[in-house]
Amino acid sequence: MKPSIAMNETRRHSSLISRYALIAVSIGAIAGLFAWTGGWIRWPSTQQALTPARLIDAFEADTSPHPGFRRNHAKGVCVSGHFESNGNGAQLSRASVFKAGVVPLVGRLSAPGFDPTQEDDTAMVRSFALRFTTSDGEQWRMAMNSVPIFAVRTPEALYQQLAALRPDAASGRVDPAKMEMFLEKHPETKAFHEWLASHPASSNFYNASYFSINAFRFTNAQGNTRFVRWSVVPDATYQPVSAAMTRDPDFLAHDLSKRLERGPVRWNLMITPAAPGDPTNDATRVWPQERELHRVDAGVLVIDKAESQIDGACRDINFDPLVLPAGIEPSDDPLLAARSSAYAVSFNRRTREEAQAAQSANTRR
Numbered sequence: 001m002k003p004s005i006a007m008n009e010t011r012r013h014s015s016l017i018s019r020y021a022l023i024a025v026s027i028g029a030i031a032g033l034f035a036w037t038g039g040w041i042r043w044p045s046t047q048q049a050l051t052p053a054r055l056i057d058a059f060e061a062d063t064s065p066h067p068g069f070r071r072n073h074a075k076g077v078c079v080s081g082h083f084e085s086n087g088n089g090a091q092l093s094r095a096s097v098f099k100a101g102v103v104p105l106v107g108r109l110s111a112p113g114f115d116p117t118q119e120d121d122t123a124m125v126r127s128f129a130l131r132f133t134t135s136d137g138e139q140w141r142m143a144m145n146s147v148p149i150f151a152v153r154t155p156e157a158l159y160q161q162l163a164a165l166r167p168d169a170a171s172g173r174v175d176p177a178k179m180e181m182f183l184e185k186h187p188e189t190k191a192f193h194e195w196l197a198s199h200p201a202s203s204n205f206y207n208a209s210y211f212s213i214n215a216f217r218f219t220n221a222q223g224n225t226r227f228v229r230w231s232v233v234p235d236a237t238y239q240p241v242s243a244a245m246t247r248d249p250d251f252l253a254h255d256l257s258k259r260l261e262r263g264p265v266r267w268n269l270m271i272t273p274a275a276p277g278d279p280t281n282d283a284t285r286v287w288p289q290e291r292e293l294h295r296v297d298a299g300v301l302v303i304d305k306a307e308s309q310i311d312g313a314c315r316d317i318n319f320d321p322l323v324l325p326a327g328i329e330p331s332d333d334p335l336l337a338a339r340s341s342a343y344a345v346s347f348n349r350r351t352r353e354e355a356q357a358a359q360s361a362n363t364r365r
């Protein structure tokens, strides 16, 4: 017997529903897997789930309110320029940013910290965020620090570190005993503190190297994949901060503006492939020094303009490290998913505050 048109319709409908259900379940499973490998889920019976919003609440709890500012790396300056790609990066990734040519850049130089008014001599680390935009409309965003490793391996450890650094409500002081307890529980953090102790902060933004820290997966046009980390290495020679400089609490931004009056500042973008066995999911561990022998010099970053972050081009950019062009993918590092989702919460809160401030200024007029 031939099936009727109505029966065919019903079958088609139910097969469509089951296909949609399968897609929904697959997406849910992939999202769950990401969240799980990202250390982003906890069973309610064991402890309260760590969410991006709770992580940002923890940053906020360590300082007084600074509406409109980034919840970390709050003090910084917008910069812009271009990337002169020499074509060598194409050995490792098919991303169009690595084709020989010039790619415009918007960036931000900053220091870690929750307070946009902090004095520059308190910062032991410098930071560099960049957004590359290629002519085909793709973007590559990154946010790097001047230390090749991170203090913690997981978002949970970062949350605990923020709790240990929280000033006591009565005294307003950080309790060193809490930090000692944290360090005892997290021996992996030692490498970061040792690195800081042996590398005094650079005297300016443009004589520091900056590191991706997290690993990423590059795929070239032939389909070959490699895990990599990258760094940007300055033209200028490293110098430590001098006592005279620290008389100006904003010496980093002031010195940059003065230096740019004499012409642009430059870094080379160096990409370091991993060898089998190098950790791609642990930002607290460096890769063996000999990997640097095989690093690829992909071209020159040129910065020729700096402007205030209050109204500069970087203000409303979220330098989310997971905004990646085709040819670059995240590694299995659990910090990456956490960074992406936490930066989004910080971005949403600060841009909402900016909008509210603009609205109340308008109503006052």
Ligand code: HEM
Pocket: 055, 056, 059, 069, 070, 071, 072, 073, 076, 108, 109, 110, 127, 128, 129, 143, 144, 145, 150, 154, 155, 158, 211, 212, 213, 214, 283, 317, 318, 319, 335, 338, 339, 342, 343, 346, 347, 350
């Ligand atoms: C789970 C780990 C991390 C969390 C939760 C976190 C959190 C944050 C937050 C909330 C912001 C402000 C975002 C905004 O409002 O636009 C930020 C900015 C930044 N972070 Fe992270 N961070 C993490 C790891 C890292 C690592 C590993 C690096 C270095 C590779 C890094 C480098 C930076 C830099 C350079 C900025 C400033 C970006 C800008 O100028 O807009 N962060 N981070």
